[in-house]
Amino acid sequence: MKVRGLSAIDRRTAAARDLIAWRDELVRDLGGDVSAAQRSLVELATRTRLYVDHLDAFLMAQPRLVDARRRAVFPVLRERQQLVDSLVRLLTSLGLERRALKGRDLSEYVAQRYGATGRPTDHGSEAAEKGAVDRPLPQHGSTVVPASPTKTEGK
Numbered sequence: 208m209k210v211r212g213l214s215a216i217d218r219r220t221a222a223a224r225d226l227i228a229w230r231d232e233l234v235r236d237l238g239g240d241v242s243a244a245q246r247s248l249v250e251l252a253t254r255t256r257l258y259v260d261h262l263d264a265f266l267m268a269q270p271r272l273v274d275a276r277r278r279a280v281f282p283v284l285r286e287r288q289q290l291v292d293s294l295v296r297l298l299t300s301l302g303l304e305r306r307a308l309k310g311r312d313l314s315e316y317v318a319q320r321y322g323a324t325g326r327p328t329d330h331g332s333e334a335a336e337k338g339a340v341d342r343p344l345p346q347h348g349s350t351v352v353p354a355s356p357t358k359t360e361g362k
Contacts, residue, residue, distance in 0.1 A: 216257070226257055238306035245301060252297040255290055262287040 216223045230253040234241055241249065266272060266284060273280055 222260070226253060226260075229253065229256065233301070236305045237301060248297055248301050252294060252301070255294045255297060259287060259290050259294060262290065 216226070218224065218227065230249060233249055233252065234246075237245060237249070262283065266287065269281075272284055
């Protein structure tokens, strides 16, 4: 059995892009790093929102929402409301409060960025590729003298 989920929708459409953006925003609101259970609830909430949005578009295109002969709303309106209630329950179980993204503390950042050497570990930079040498920064008020070249040209 092949389960396609949201991959079945055409992501080139504005509606699909909005839906995917809403899902991504929901994950960010949950702190970014969600558990497998939360990810499953997020996917269910996203699909439920897709269904509600489609039913809303359909209902808004109808000339009336009440069957005058029966003096009742059309059944699709009740079904839409059931989907909305389901969406509310899903979102409530995920939590309605925004959670801060898990950030790194300063010591983790310094260890990752500078490692044990105390120098940036940006090995892919243009300066590193050209063989630039790390030099200490000049002290306040001192004069910066360019380093003398190691080879003289033309000699």
